[in-house]
Amino acid sequence: AQSVTQLDSQVPVFEEAPVELRCNYSSSVSVYLFWYVQYPNQGLQLLLKYLSGSTLVESINGFEAEFNKSQTSFHLRKPSVHISDTAEYFCAAAPMDSSYKLIFGSGTRLLVRP
Amino acid sequence: DGGITQSPKYLFRKEGQNVTLSCEQNLNHDAMYWYRQDPGQGLRLIYYSQIVNDFQKGDIAEGYSVSREKKESFPLTVTSAQKNPTAFYLCASSMTAFTGELFFGEGSRLTVL
Numbered sequence: 430a431q432s433v434t435q436l437d438s439q440v441p442v443f444e445e446a447p448v449e450l451r452c453n454y455s456s457s458v459s460v461y462l463f464w465y466v467q468y469p470n471q472g473l474q475l476l477l478k479y480l481s482g483s484t485l486v487e488s489i490n491g492f493e494a495e496f497n498k499s500q501t502s503f504h505l506r507k508p509s510v511h512i513s514d515t516a517e518y519f520c521a522a523a524p525m526d527s528s529y530k531l532i533f534g535s536g537t538r539l540l541v542r543p
Numbered sequence: 544d545g546g547i548t549q550s551p552k553y554l555f556r557k558e559g560q561n562v563t564l565s566c567e568q569n570l571n572h573d574a575m576y577w578y579r580q581d582p583g584q585g586l587r588l589i590y591y592s593q594i595v596n597d598f599q600k601g602d603i604a605e606g607y608s609v610s611r612e613k614k615e616s617f618p619l620t621v622t623s624a625q626k627n628p629t630a631f632y633l634c635a636s637s638m639t640a641f642t643g644e645l646f647f648g649e650g651s652r653l654t655v656l
Contacts, residue, residue: 535584
């Protein structure tokens with residue numbers, strides 16, 4: 430069975446500091462990988478995705494994630510966070526053989542303090 | 544603007560009542576989904592539909608029902624058989640050639656009194 434693990438339920442960080450949100454997945458087949466962001470009382474928005482090709486993917490607002498097949502990880506990083514990055518972040522995986530069934534991690538709340 | 548509209552945003556229900564949550568999309572997507580979100584548990588799939596007049600159970604379908612009579616609409620009914628219905632419900636859609644990218648509505652928060 431596939432699963433996605435986000436070990437950190439909450440990550441507090443000061444503004445302009447770097448941050449890493451960890452994500453590990455378990456799957457017997459190849460997967461597509463995603464990070465979604467959720468602001469309070471809203472739906473989720475796609476932040477970035479890895480489908481194939483370069484293992485380093487970037488978003489338009491400065492986040493990046495690197496697919497590491499040997500470690501089955503897809504950690505999310507940002508070199509300098511802003512107050513507006515405060516949100517909940519979900520890692521997700523979609524098995525390539527049944528990719529309609531997206532599997533979500535339990536989420537990590539990023540709390541950026543001034 | 545294209546998107547997904549969920550209504551109502553907030554809903555209160557007495558125990559024993561059925562309630563229906565609306566989800567409408569104008570993205571021309573074939574597939575639609577319902578997820579339930581509880582604190583600290585991420586999102587769990589209730590039902591999904593890949594085409595009109597067809598839908599499949601997800602991981603937690605018990606106590607829920609859906610219909611897909613139109614491409615644009617995928618309403619979810621929370622029945623009285625659902626033992627713990629208080630939650631945040633999210634509707635989503637995706638293109639037919641699915642690669643995991645879901646487009647979400649803003650959610651409906653159901654509270655059972």
